[in-house]
Amino acid sequence: ETGVTQTPRHLVMGMTNKKSLKCEQHLGHNAMYWYKQSAKKPLELMFVYNFKEQTENNSVPSRFSPECPNSSHLFLHLHTLQPEDSALYLCASSQAPGLAGPTGELFFGEGSRLTVL
Amino acid sequence: DAKTTQPNSMESNEEEPVHLPCNHSTISGTDYIHWYRQLPSQGPEYVIHGLTSNVNNRMASLAIAEDRKSSTLILHRATLRDAAVYYCILRVPRDDKIIFGKGTRLHILP
Numbered sequence: 770e771t772g773v774t775q776t777p778r779h780l781v782m783g784m785t786n787k788k789s790l791k792c793e794q795h796l797g798h799n800a801m802y803w804y805k806q807s808a809k810k811p812l813e814l815m816f817v818y819n820f821k822e823q824t825e826n827n828s829v830p831s832r833f834s835p836e837c838p839n840s841s842h843l844f845l846h847l848h849t850l851q852p853e854d855s856a857l858y859l860c861a862s863s864q865a866p867g868l869a870g871p872t873g874e875l876f877f878g879e880g881s882r883l884t885v886l
Numbered sequence: 887d888a889k890t891t892q893p894n895s896m897e898s899n900e901e902e903p904v905h906l907p908c909n910h911s912t913i914s915g916t917d918y919i920h921w922y923r924q925l926p927s928q929g930p931e932y933v934i935h936g937l938t939s940n941v942n943n944r945m946a947s948l949a950i951a952e953d954r955k956s957s958t959l960i961l962h963r964a965t966l967r968d969a970a971v972y973y974c975i976l977r978v979p980r981d982d983k984i985i986f987g988k989g990t991r992l993h994i995l996p
Binding site: 811874875 | 920922927928929930931932935982983984985986987988989
């Protein structure tokens with residue numbers, strides 16, 4: 770149990786579906802992250818939120834839409850995805866870097882494995 | 887962004903020490919060196935970090951070269967549960983962009 774919970778753990782969707790991934794952290798952190806991990810590729814940073822404000826969008830296509838209603842919850846809304854978007858989507862949280870300095874270690878969830886048909 | 891270079895894979899025998907190297911020749915004076923590992927079917931987990939001095943914690947030790955251009959993660963007595971991908975990352979203070987490389991896949995032989 771890492772304190773970061775992701776749901777669903779597995780998701781299969783068609784290219785025309787709309788679905789959402791949910792992440793919840795119980796660690797009192799201020800920063801939350803979405804990463805994508807495709808087979809045989811490094812983790813790719815997608816989005817960063819600090820105190821509910823988006824501070825990083827790593828050139829992610831608009832078919833991925835993040836939402837951070839409060840510091841404990843992060844969503845990734847998915848629509849019109851492509852088969853190449855199939856991957857493990859990992860959520861992480863940390864103390865906001867400005868507060869914790871360089872030691873703000875990331876705590877990851879177990880991921881949501883997405884398959885796009 | 888300063889980058890790190892790690893071997894793609896390494897092997898070690900169970901109950902022996904493991905030394906995982908990382909090169910970061912373009913590191914700047916304020917970059918911290920962080921290590922994470924990712925066990926099979928799990929998200930990455932923090933292992934250890936340091937700036938200039940060697941560091942120890944319950945999971946591992948971190949040895950940092952005097953010129954800071956390289957570092958070594960040391961697992962003192964590897965177990966089968968230490969089989970994972972180990973990532974060496976440079977952290978810029980107050981920067982929330984945390985970039986992972988390919989890491990080193992560590993295989994532990996029984």
